[in-house]
Amino acid sequence: MATQALPETPAAPQTAQTTPDVSLAGVRKTYGDVVAVDRVDLDIAPGEFFTLLGPSGSGKTTTLRLIAGFERPDEGRIELHGRDVTRVAPYERDVNTVFQDYALFPHMTVADNVGYGLRVKGVGRRERADRVQEALQLVRLPDVGKRKPIQLSGGQRQRIALARSLVNRPRVLLLDEPLGALDLKLRQEMQVELKRIQQEVGLTFVYVTHDQEEALTMSERLAVFNEGRIEQIGPPAEVYERPATEFVAGFIGVSNVLERNGKRFTVRPEKIRMLDVGEDASSGHTVESGRIRDVVYVGVFTRYTVELDGGGELTVVKQNLEASSQEALESRGQRVRLEWRPEHTFEIDPGGQA
């Protein structure tokens, strides 16, 4: 950026910094009686890795299709970088979509697949070849241009699908469960790759997944969807540690909900410490006593379900520092006390409105 000698006036707010790349306000979409998306409000910043997380049927794909322009909302407004696109056709929006099923043309070479969008736009052969090669390099497959899609592995095909979108240099890339068809190991590799590419190109990613771990590891912020509505928006750590609703608490991680004095609270399993027999509780900690109902030995740690004397039950995880599997399993039925810091308990909204 060029530095210029400017008069000393207070910095004016710059729209370039504050205008979201994607903005949804009061967006609603129905199919007959089904409310697929229900009054969704969403602002996604330029360059952000933003995830739509939720179970199957919660409205993630519909939201993505609304942003892409494949669907029109019944109500509400959609803006792309400050421009109202609610009634604008998909090809006139500065977005590109990567689907789970790749949708590569089988009879075309990889290079022709990647360059297809450019050809349609009338980009000349020379520039096309350069940009195709650049995109293939970005997904780390510079040498497969002459192959046909069938000569690639599933992971490679997904990279090509990504290259085909990147070549158009959209401002926003929409990805609908792009790794859903890959096995776990490849999926984890591709998670790292996707993140690298997103940072390298500085694109805005709107990423759809039903996999909470994927959402937590990849996103800068995420929105948790339930039945067409957003229950919570925030950075992964905040959504995980401070779930706003019972649905979020249960969908992300283990649901640990306690009811006390007419209010509902949540506390994450790893924040709870199980006291040894005769051990004093730490000062200032919340303490509950109960009985171990169930024990699951998971190798690295053991998961205990404890029925509390005050009502309800909590899941607790404990690292297997000294305990053998035998000892852990034999603790079933024993009386225990649990403690945690009061700041690790959060009141949640049972109704489901964020």
Ligand code: ADP
């Ligand atoms: P997700 O991607 O989270 O699984 P979807 O956005 O695909 O959810 O679907 C949300 C709801 O809208 C579901 O109940 C689904 O059955 C319904 N739906 C989506 N697309 C259509 C359609 N074209 N016609 C009728 N119902 C649809």
Ligand code: MG
């Ligand atoms: Mg979907």
